[in-house]
Amino acid sequence: MVIYNQNSRRATVFHGFSALKEGYSLAGYSALISAHGLKVPVPDFLCAIGTKHKKYDHERWHIFTPRHKPQDTLYGHLIFALKYEGVDLAVLNALFQKIEAREIQVIIRTEPTGSYSRRLWFLWEWLRDEQLYIEDATTGNFVPLIDSKLQYEGKSYSSKRHRVRNNLPGTRNFCPLIRKTKKLEKCIGEKLSETAIKNIGQTHPDLLSRAAAFLLLKDSKASYTIEGETPPHNRIERWGRAISEAGQRKLSISELEYLQQIVIEDNRFIKAGLRKESGFVGEHDRSTGMPMPDHISARAEDLSTLLSGLIDTYELLCKDDFDAVLLATILAFGFVFIHPFEDGNGRIHRYLFHHVLAEKGFVQKGLIFPVSAVILDRIEEYRKTLEHFSKPRLDFIEWRPTEKNNVDVLNETINLYRYFDATKQAEFFFECVEETVNKTLPEEVAYLKKYDILNEFIKNYIDMPDKLVDLLIRFLTQNDGKLSKRASEKEFEKLTDSEIQAIEEKYAEIFG
Template sequence: MNKMIPVGYTWLIKHYSLTLPKMSVEYYQGNHHSGIKTVEFGDSVRKLLPNRLKVEESPFEQLKLAIKYQGIRLQTLYVIFETMDPGILEDKISQTPTSKNARVIWFLYEWLLDKRLDLPDLTIGSYVDLFDSRYYFTRLNGTRCRRTRVVNNALGSREFCPTVRKTKDVKALCDIDVYELAYGKMQAFLEVDGLINANIVDRCINYLYTKESKTSSEIERERPDKQRLRRFNQTLKNAGMYHLSKQTLIHIQNQIVADNSKVEDYRTEEIYVGETKRFGSFMDEEIHFVGPKAVHVEGMMQGLLDTHNALMSDSDMPPLMHATVVSFGLVYIHPFDDGNGRTHRYLLHDVFKLRDKRHEFIIPISATILKNSKDYDTVLNVISHPLMLQLDYDLDEDNEFRIKIHNDLHYLYRYPDFTEHVKYIYDVMDRSTKFELLSEVVYLVTFDAIKRLLNENADIPENHLNNLVNILINNGGRISQKKRDYVLKYLDNQVLQMVEDKAVNLMDDLEKHSGVDIRTLELN
């Protein structure tokens, strides 16, 4: 049996008695002689270093090992630096001030804590990157710190700095052009001879925007009135038209929420997401997520906007990953009293379009999210679950269940790892393209083709004509016995038989060509 002695971040967390989220991969010292061995340990993984790699049991040496093997984990480093004696760093760094490891640790300490170590500025040595671009998405032209000779190529700022690791799965996504794939699927289907009328593409685009507006609200379990839906629909159509700023975000939020929830600034009180549970006469709140303290919101949101601006012009990050980072950043900061979820999903489209102007249509991701809500909750829990486990708070039942937060875990909100979120959004886009986008196109094409068939063989009033088309589609191209008398008011038996046969053949052909089972589509 392998002897396992914790090293790296695990050693540091234990040494300083810290309470931090468990890492999915932890490093330990093994008793074997060569190579790094992987051991399954419950629901996590342990990597065992060979015993020849002896690591000094000191905070500085363990920091070096942690960064080398486990990467730069900003949340963890913030808490470690806040706890450890800065004199340890000053002593060790002064011994080898020009080494890369020493300079990276030195820079991270001063950057994260906004505190200066008692060390003189470096005057020699070439510059080194903070994040290794082989393993992280970074800014291509970071900011040079003359004091430490480190290039800060992090995606964000001290106020808000997300990371996305270049795991094997994520690197495989880099070359996928989601919009090009979606456009290609739609165009390939629409180019079938004889199916298309002049306005089919415009109608598809219009309906996709309407669907996204409606389903984004349904995710929040809301039933907005027609005026609010129209406002949100128009807001989505304007995505990518404006520079992202605080005032733009406030304007977007005010278009999304009810009139009595409109705001002029970010929230100034604590906030949580939950639902009221009743147990007989007893009532309680089930809390799913608590936002960062209001005092941090302004700074974090400016950090989020700074991250966005940096990614617009200076990053190797693909547009959809950029959109993911910004949109999920907003949902965790939760800057508004209402509308955060819908603004978050709007930003996915907005930033995607800001980075890529080719977009003529919208991919209806909210419909996919709604149909697979457990997957959405799972990815949100990557950040929120460990946060909620550590958060100490009370609800004031006598004051509208207002929340009071006793411990400030701002670093868990400031420095999120969005690697899993990127994988999730690519999966959602893929499913939305395959099922939601193409289904809507197929439905409209089917509707138009059958309507044209009816028009060519009978004179039917427009309101009844649309109803007949829906009846035929809903029943696989045939008219049920129950509705036959209604249909025969407008078609004789011979024409009806011909229409049914052609409708069935048409639907079979469209299904074969598109891969979409038209008979299972919901009528819209």
């Protein structure tokens, strides 16, 4: 017999979460994880029943009042979870591997028209891909699976068998979920796409074209810098051309492999295409060469299923009015967590941001958002966002080192990559997009306008070739409006002191 809340009479530490006070009891997913010993990454927020008659949050706990306390039964905690926490496919999938089908059948037969029992019925059959011995429902209003007040829903498809509207934002093989938070609702409410398109519409086409060319090159270079690489200019330009075509071709596994070929021009030292072995991100011990993983990739035998699921989910949500930034989050972060290639995953991951925003028409065609450049400015936050997914999952992956100092994954891990909460990643990416729309793009356009004014002044003041004028302005920009001693004695030795002074004063007047 499963006993829930056996520790409710004393302070409880739950999977590294802060201790609950004496008298508090677990509720919903926390109770289910504890009682059934589920081996699953713990949700970002958990629920408990407190002793006071007011709801409040304490660190990562949502504390409910005694009147919210569910029955200490499987069904009681499942109802509480669906009602107050939403759908957590990772926890439910792990739970359904533990309990017997008859336990769910009893719940459904006890409340055949209950909205929560029908949701559980659908979820059991959807996750397990097997039918229970229960006749189709004939009464009861159709109920949505995802509560749109708690989580972002996908397009709704009716399941007549359960009289449930399946509005999960994904497929069985890949379905991350995103919780509705104040931060995300605020960002969506700002209608950043409309702001970007409006600002772009007010910019002269020639100016916009120059800004786009600069930002494209800047983004390509930043994507390599994030990976700790400093490739020659031709490779940066080559990847930039690939980014400029984002959203123009249909996404597929072969398209992803094509992108890898562009990223990794010299593939003599890697096996191109989907991995045939396990993989990890991290370091090796200096003395032994032992792997020291920060992230362990999906198993090679699961890649085809996961990537097909990822692409199917993308196509499903593209048909819907699912928010473009949230969709980009699910696709791009889902890809990099799966990590299907030996090399090139990070740059393709950031390419996928461009792909979604371009295909969904988030901004005007021809303009590429400098996503990687903004991420580079937020590199520590970016690393923490990746670690937020990776670190908790290391505890659930059994592995051993191979002779090649790689990892060999020993247990089933596919569910770690197809069912996860992408809220943290969505908040990070939305902040990057917000910064791009409100700061990066306007600043680049403003810079070019000022550049043109200074450029015209210099040409009218001194007869100087275009290339030299451009070099002079770049030197001034790099040195806070002052021409360095080295530049004044080499490239611009023919300028007089009074001419340099006049140009510097004009720079200060224009750029401030």
